[in-house]
Amino acid sequence: MSDTWPSPYTEDDARWWVETGQHQSGAAWAVCLHDVPRGGVGMHPLQGFLRCNVEVGWWLHPDHWGQGVISQAAAHVLTQALALPDVTRVFAHIHAGNARSIRVAEKLGMRLESVQPRSAFKRGEVIDRVLYASYQ
Numbered sequence: 001m002s003d004t005w006p007s008p009y010t011e012d013d014a015r016w017w018v019e020t021g022q023h024q025s026g027a028a029w030a031v032c033l034h035d036v037p038r039g040g041v042g043m044h045p046l047q048g049f050l051r052c053n054v055e056v057g058w059w060l061h062p063d064h065w066g067q068g069v070i071s072q073a074a075a076h077v078l079t080q081a082l083a084l085p086d087v088t089r090v091f092a093h094i095h096a097g098n099a100r101s102i103r104v105a106e107k108l109g110m111r112l113e114s115v116q117p118r119s120a121f122k123r124g125e126v127i128d129r130v131l132y133a134s135y136q
C-alpha cells in the first residue's frame, strides 16, 4: 500500500474514508466475503487533458490471499473503468517488490509500461515502482 494510507489504520481513519475520503477520489468498493468486508478495490479517473486515464488499486486482508479473490474483483473494476466515456488507458502503480500485486496486474492482462526507480516513499524509504496498464 502507498504511504497515503494511515498506519496503524484506526477506526477513525475508516470512518473518515467511508464518510468523506471515498467521495474525493473516484469510486471505491468493498470486497466482501460472506457479507463481511475483507478488502477493497477502487478507481480514480484523472481530469482535464488526462481524462482518458483511470488509476486502479486493490487490497485484501492477508487471511484471504492466494485465492484469486482480488484478481476477480479487480477484473470487474478494470472492465468498468475501460467502459467509461473517453477512457483509453487504465493504470496501476505497484511497488517493485510487491510480487503478488504485480501478478494480479499480469493476470488482468495489464502490460508493464515502465519501471520508475526511486519514485515514491514507503515507510520513510524511497522505493522503485512499476507501472502497469491496459488500453481500450
Ligand SMILES: CC(C)(COP(=O)(O)OP(=O)(O)OC[C@H]1O[C@@H](n2cnc3c(N)ncnc32)[C@H](O)[C@@H]1OP(=O)(O)O)[C@@H](O)C(=O)NCCC(=O)NCCS
Residues within 6 Å of the ligand: 001, 002, 057, 058, 059, 060, 061, 064, 065, 066, 067, 068, 069, 070, 071, 072, 093, 094, 095, 098, 099, 100, 101, 103, 104, 107
Ligand atoms: C496484492 C494483493 C491484493 C493480492 O491478493 P491475492 O488474493 O493474493 O491475489 P490473487 O490470489 O488474486 O493472485 C495472487 C497471485 O500472486 C501469486 N503470488 C503469490 N506470491 C507470489 C510471489 N512471492 N511471487 C510471485 N507471485 C506470487 C499467486 O500465485 C497468484 O498468482 P496465480 O493465480 O497465477 O497463482 C494482496 O497481496 C494485498 O492486499 N497486499 C497488500 C496490499 C497491496 O499490496 N495492494 C496493492 C497495492 S499496488
